[in-house]
Amino acid sequence: MTQFLVTGSAGFIGFHLARRLLAEGHLVTGYDALTNYYDPALKRARNAILEAFPGYSFTEALLEEREELMRAVEKRPPEVIIHLAAQAGVRYSIDAPATYVSSNLMGSWAILELARAVQPRHLLMASTSSAYGANEKVPFGETDRADHPMSLYAATKKGMEAMAHAYAHLFGIPSTLFRFFTVYGPWGRPDMALFKFTGAILAGRPIEVYGNGRMARDFTYVDDLVEAIVRLVDAVPAPGARIEGEGVLDSLSPIAPYRVVNIAGGRPVPLMDFIRIVEACVGKRARLDMLPMQAGDVPLTAADPSLLRALTGYAPDTDIATGVAAFVDWYCDYNEMARAGAERESA
Numbered sequence: 001m002t003q004f005l006v007t008g009s010a011g012f013i014g015f016h017l018a019r020r021l022l023a024e025g026h027l028v029t030g031y032d033a034l035t036n037y038y039d040p041a042l043k044r045a046r047n048a049i050l051e052a053f054p055g056y057s058f059t060e061a062l063l064e065e066r067e068e069l070m071r072a073v074e075k076r077p078p079e080v081i082i083h084l085a086a087q088a089g090v091r092y093s094i095d096a097p098a099t100y101v102s103s104n105l106m107g108s109w110a111i112l113e114l115a116r117a118v119q120p121r122h123l124l125m126a127s128t129s130s131a132y133g134a135n136e137k138v139p140f141g142e143t144d145r146a147d148h149p150m151s152l153y154a155a156t157k158k159g160m161e162a163m164a165h166a167y168a169h170l171f172g173i174p175s176t177l178f179r180f181f182t183v184y185g186p187w188g189r190p191d192m193a194l195f196k197f198t199g200a201i202l203a204g205r206p207i208e209v210y211g212n213g214r215m216a217r218d219f220t221y222v223d224d225l226v227e228a229i230v231r232l233v234d235a236v237p238a239p240g241a242r243i244e245g246e247g248v249l250d251s252l253s254p255i256a257p258y259r260v261v262n263i264a265g266g267r268p269v270p271l272m273d274f275i276r277i278v279e280a281c282v283g284k285r286a287r288l289d290m291l292p293m294q295a296g297d298v299p300l301t302a303a304d305p306s307l308l309r310a311l312t313g314y315a316p317d318t319d320i321a322t323g324v325a326a327f328v329d330w331y332c333d334y335n336e337m338a339r340a341g342a343e344r345e346s347a
Helices: 012-023 040-051 066-072 097-118 152-171 193-203 222-232 271-282 306-312 320-346
Strands: 003-007 027-032 056-060 080-083 122-128 175-180 206-209 258-263 287-290
Touching: 003 012, 012 027, 012 040, 012 222, 027 040, 027 066, 040 056, 056 066, 066 097, 080 097, 097 122, 097 152, 122 152, 152 175, 152 258, 175 222, 193 206, 193 271, 193 320, 206 271, 222 258, 222 306, 258 306, 271 320
Parallel strands: 003 027, 003 080, 027 056, 080 122, 122 175, 175 258, 206 287
Antiparallel strands: none
């Protein structure tokens, strides 16, 4: 049994990860601000499921509230910290840049200070494929240069990576930074394409297709992502313990117990193929509103999962049609329950 701190525990990925850890008998301290970036009711519904586990304790606060963060772990100092809380979204970072600086930089710094104080066995922090920015080399490898971010969101995540490396070097904190690639699945975020597409198609509204449909994404099913994170918990970086193998380039720092790892399957799906899969799962054709590329977006994301596979023996492999079908089933069930609840309250 391990004591975990999971930030963003009521978020999409944090919920799935915390539920997995609790189901395996671990203790989880959840920490989430339940902000209104999207409907907090969805976050509260996730958190209610976690609170049914006796091994779960929860604090509702911002990461930047450092005293609250320290109080949250006083009784159960974490052996492993998994930092998932962040202000997400490429496009929103254009409209609300201050929230990204506050959450992704100052909030992450608070986690690094916490790790400095409690010295966990392993600190794992969520970054993003957006960190690769304008990199034209595909698939993206962890040792590729990632110096040209195309959004403030990407810049703040890259800044978090740099801060984490400094703390790993200065204070000997074993740290793994994982870069996520378009995570999807049940209990997903309403601001993401699959959630928007499903709702619009069911309602008969047009869907907005950016880049005139000439984009592709390396989609990662959320259960696969969680499996990879759980396996990486025991892949603790150590100086000199470089992974060797044909076709594997280890990102282990030469001066710190620090590593960056892609979590993705390395199989990008063209956007128009993705839309056809959503249509098939929903059972309705979509009305398409073809639009130009949005500022901050990239035309293609594709991961090289070789390092993840070498470290864990695993890489995400859920078929996109299977994953989308699972999301659509959840979406319909969740909205039916929400409607029923609203009707009971109004009766």
